Amino acid sequence: MIWTLLISVVWLLFTLAFFIFTTTHFALLFAAGSFLLWLWLVLSVYLVKGKIQCEIITANEIYKNEQMGYQLRVQNTSRLSVTQLQIHLVIEHIFTDRQESHQHKLSIPAKSTEEFSFVLPQKYMGQVTIRINQLTIKDSFTFFRSMQKMDTQSAMLIMPNPYFLKLQRIEQNQHVLQTPGMIPMKKIAGEELAELSVYKPGDSVKQIHWKLSSKVDELFVKQHETLTGDAVMMTLDFTSFTNRVTLYNEFIETFSALLYSYVAGDHEVQLLVDHSTGEQLTIDNERGAANAIKEVLTRSAAHVSMSDEQWKKLRRTYPSCIVLTTNSARSTEYQTIVISDQKEGSVA
Template sequence: MILTKILFIILIIVCICFYVLYVWDFALILLIVIAALPVIMFITTYITKRLITVEFAVKDKNVSKNKDFPVQLVVTNRSIFPIGKAEAHIEYYNVFSDQTSAFDLYLPVQPRNSQRITFQLSSKFCGVIKIRSARLNIYDPLRLFRFRTAKNICTDIAVMPEGHEIGGIVHYTDRVNEESDVFSEYKPGDDPSEVFDLREYNQGDKLNRIHWKLSSKKDDFIVKDYSLPIDVPCSVFLDMKCYQNSELTLPVFDTLIETMISLSQFLLENERGHSVIFFNSSLNRFVEHTVLDSSDLNTVINEIISSVRDDLFCQSPDVYFMENPTLSYASFTIITSSKDQKVLEHIDENIEADFKNALLIVNSADDLSDKLAGYQALSIIPVAVGKISASIKDIDI
């Protein structure tokens, strides 16, 4: 562009010399036209800049890992002047990482028209991909002037995590809470407000549990089994606090979230209702959600992904434990990348649960050789980054 300006200045000087040497009207007209062109280019391009809008168009805000997804940059020119060259500088990054990638797009923009240019992105890891137009440079037809517009136009795309097959034993040792409105799906109880099952009469069954209306139709005694109220005693605690800032930050976060999903899916497959606890940074507090089916789990996943801030702020589990000093569960599992023994000792000594597990995300199992023993009730299971199925084979929960 500098070379173009120099050549145009030389052209104006030549026209001035031509006008001085020759008194023809043509020389004067040529000089006026050449001198006026930069002014016209500046004014028309500036007007176009004011009448240009830029936005991203994304068909699906939730995409899968390791699959290309299309993103459209839409440049709308509402002026009557065409743009022969527009240059968009696009940046994108995962909120779980501070590594930003960038590329440039080049396109013409017709007057009173919208120009769409499609590019493909993909991600190996889950999280939120933030895409922004750092700037859009537009040039006049002679490439004399450049105007910058459309700064920091953004859009977000959630890359959804995946579940993995894990192995273990699910124990059904619900602790009864008579005031609960959540009922066991696998054990009968004594709460008459909810019917657990209907079955044939067995000797010793109470007469007040006979379903007389149905029995008269079946010509046999049909007995009602009442439901057992529970208080979602199986809990999964997801520690989203970032304990290292390196090239492994993104893989560690990916493994953290997918370990939680895999464990939750494993519990649901075994008809085990549970709760998931995590820090919602957008609300600036810990939240707890009950997960009784896949719909509940999808809601939790979406909230986890969307709640993460760019600075990765997250309260330590210590804060939750101080706010809730008396915790009682049938089973309690923490998923974390922290090697802080104080947290593990607190869970081992102060949280009341029949089964207690700590799934620690590590680069390799050797990283925890000195932390696998010394706990009375807490079972330590190292989960190697990216190797969830191979790491979790015999969890008791």
């Protein structure tokens, strides 16, 4: 606002000075033309203010390997076109509170509605909120500007890609760092989840997964022998987790892969999702696993972080619970999978 007033005053003083000290018809024409141009530029900014509406269009739920983007639908109800519209928006990752500010510069004709597509700058996972907090309208020469506050937002849930783990039964007190054996593969509709491995000489031809093998140009065989259908107790611990999206993504992918793998092995999984209330989910099929992952993705850090007292209570209540944690394991009496960016520990 101050910059706009300053330009207006300087322009007006220069025009008056030129008109006063130059006694020609050109000075008169220059003064009149300058006044009309100045008036047009000012009106093109201030008559449009309040007549711009923005809407954010996002998918409610997508997988991480899908195109991550959003659309902005901008409506100009004014009779004047907007040559420079600057949209200020914030993209926030709900769990980590990580925020990124972005600006989009657009032009909108008069009495029209336009849609613009953009790609998310980060491969986030979890709940993401996109919020528009301000519009800045500028004239053609960017001399004048007006600002319009907004509070428009939209949320999207980004799910982890389905993964499978070649699970061997986790032994008591075994700590696993960055669980190995993941085979990144999208779920195939209508097929039962199974453990997969690359074909080796001696494997039964009957166990070859022909549909998958034809897509990736490599032979995979189904493996069913390692899991036996026992009940499994699982929980998560995000204690000491800070603003680290990469670590968060790794944690969620490992949790998702482990959960799907147990379900594929006919295990019933009891998942403790809130340590303060003791809330649990019973998972025995793919749909239940997907819903459990959504529950974890939309929880706050407080829900899935454990205090020392809660760890002690967990040890007393569920002595064989499998704990996934981003913190160093605080109890050796658990089957614990540690997800960490520190390259320490043993790998099974």
